[in-house]
Amino acid sequence: MAIRKAMVAGNWKMNGSLELVKQMSDAINDVKSQEMDIVLFPPFPLVPAMVASGVSTGAQTVSENTPGAFTGEVDAQLIKDLGATYVLVGHSERRSIYNESNATVAEKFARAQQVGLTPILCVGESESEQENGQTEQVVAAQIDAVIEKLGVAALKDSVIAYEPVWAIGTGKTASPEQAQTVHKFIRDKIASLDSNLAQGLTILYGGSVNEKNSELLFAQTDIDGGLIGGASLKAESFTAICNSAKGTV
Numbered sequence: 301m302a303i304r305k306a307m308v309a310g311n312w313k314m315n316g317s318l319e320l321v322k323q324m325s326d327a328i329n330d331v332k333s334q335e336m337d338i339v340l341f342p343p344f345p346l347v348p349a350m351v352a353s354g355v356s357t358g359a360q361t362v363s364e365n366t367p368g369a370f371t372g373e374v375d376a377q378l379i380k381d382l383g384a385t386y387v388l389v390g391h392s393e394r395r396s397i398y399n400e401s402n403a404t405v406a407e408k409f410a411r412a413q414q415v416g417l418t419p420i421l422c423v424g425e426s427e428s429e430q431e432n433g434q435t436e437q438v439v440a441a442q443i444d445a446v447i448e449k450l451g452v453a454a455l456k457d458s459v460i461a462y463e464p465v466w467a468i469g470t471g472k473t474a475s476p477e478q479a480q481t482v483h484k485f486i487r488d489k490i491a492s493l494d495s496n497l498a499q500g501l502t503i504l505y506g507g508s509v510n511e512k513n514s515e516l517l518f519a520q521t522d523i524d525g526g527l528i529g530g531a532s533l534k535a536e537s538f539t540a541i542c543n544s545a546k547g548t549v
């Protein structure tokens with residue numbers, strides 16, 4: 301069974317520098333604690349420096365393919381060999397800008413696990429889907445693509461991040477109650493197939509999380525931490541968010 305643990309993950313997207321790796325790793329090494337996982341996802345070229353800094357490191361995406369003629373793609377084994385331990389799959393920017401389908405995301409999830417990386421499966425609905433009351437349907441389909449390909453047991457060694465697309469980078473956070481409702485839906489859905497696995501699963505919330513709203517979000521029963529974008533580029537904000545996740549799971 302997976303071990304449910306508080307986690308704060310910082311996705312730098314296409315931002316960052318060697319200087320920021322140093323600054324953030326110094327700040328994180330001061331707030332690290334056994335009771336939670338802190339992971340940073342810098343752009344690929346900064347992965348070795350982040351690993352060397354001692355902060356748990358992940359990649360922001362990965363190829364679904366094994367090595368071959370795929371110009372510009374990065375193989376999961378190479379990411380693993382560099383010392384990274386996690387990879388984001390299905391971030392909404394990958395889905396919308398790079399047309400990644402649910403099926404492709406499931407293939408990336410599979411390839412990550414094949415080499416021993418822990419995938420963080422990102423799910424979430426767009427603004428119009430939310431307005432049309434389709435949140436649960438969209439999130440269920442995104443998770444089902446992985447379950448159909450690999451079986452529910454594959455979720456044991458993974459993390460799920462719920463990120464409503466309308467809350468990403470917009471300053472419009474889901475309310476703690478709104479987010480909790482979707483997190484409970486996700487856990488209940490997985491529990492209907494394997495209740496131990498669902499209880500052990502870490503489920504993160506993402507979308508305009510900052511040091512002012514993180515405490516109330518993380519206090520919700522089914523929210524085990526956050527996937528942080530903008531605020532993960534500022535040491536003071538990110539470490540405050542990390543501190544607010546301590547002792548919440």
Ligand SMILES: O=C[C@H](O)COP(=O)(O)O
Nearest residue numbers: 311468469507508529530
């Ligand atoms: O991966 C992180 C999310 O896209 C959230 O980004 P944000 O915190 O800037 O809204």
